[in-house]
Amino acid sequence: MAEQKTKPGSGDVAAFIEGIEDAGKRADAQALIALMSEVSGEPPVLWGTMVGFGQYHYRYETGHEGDSFLVGFAPRKAEFSIYLMGTYFPEVAEKREALLARLGKHRMGKACLYVKRLSDVDVGVLRELAEISVGELRKAYG
Template structure:
């Protein structure tokens, strides 16, 4: 995955439905605050910072340190696997579902943003601290 150089504001202005656009604007503010980085488009993912990963199998690539995608059904927030024991605590977050490295939120109005802020902060801390043992992580941006 690589940054595509698209205009983030133009991308967000075209997001539908309106609730997803509103949530995307909130996510940009929250992830900018937590990461200290500006948003960059990685296709249809809005990313903040970047890292390079390499697994023992030789698989490697690049990804945003933090990111989200305003999908039609839900906002997808990309974190280190939230189901992992070392992952972020989502207790009290509000209605959500999880998948491998994904947190799905249908409406941020129903979410405790402080819990979400702590979750994305924890994911960022794990990526940048050297705490990840299953892959070699190098922060690149």
């Protein structure tokens, strides 16, 4: 099995955030850190170019396994990638869709939410999505 490339503890979160050139994006990243720290109860940890909170170990039926964070984000140049893996579970699909309908300007991948800036979305709804993600992952993986 190939070694997992993205691992926790790959750098200084504060220095990474300070390195974001755009002041608005930097402020949004700091707001996301506060929100996700509060929701997860975990400190931010750099996973490559992603800021993750908490950790779980997954193992698929195929035998593939690895570690990931419970909730996190990456401040990409064009937009934020916000990782909400726990919202992908079928048992929360209806609730996820209802929340996304109220979120504001975004696009959604399988379990990754993309937003340009936090002012484009309802941060309370984003918090609910993060809470669902963390809760479902903790239920599924301990």
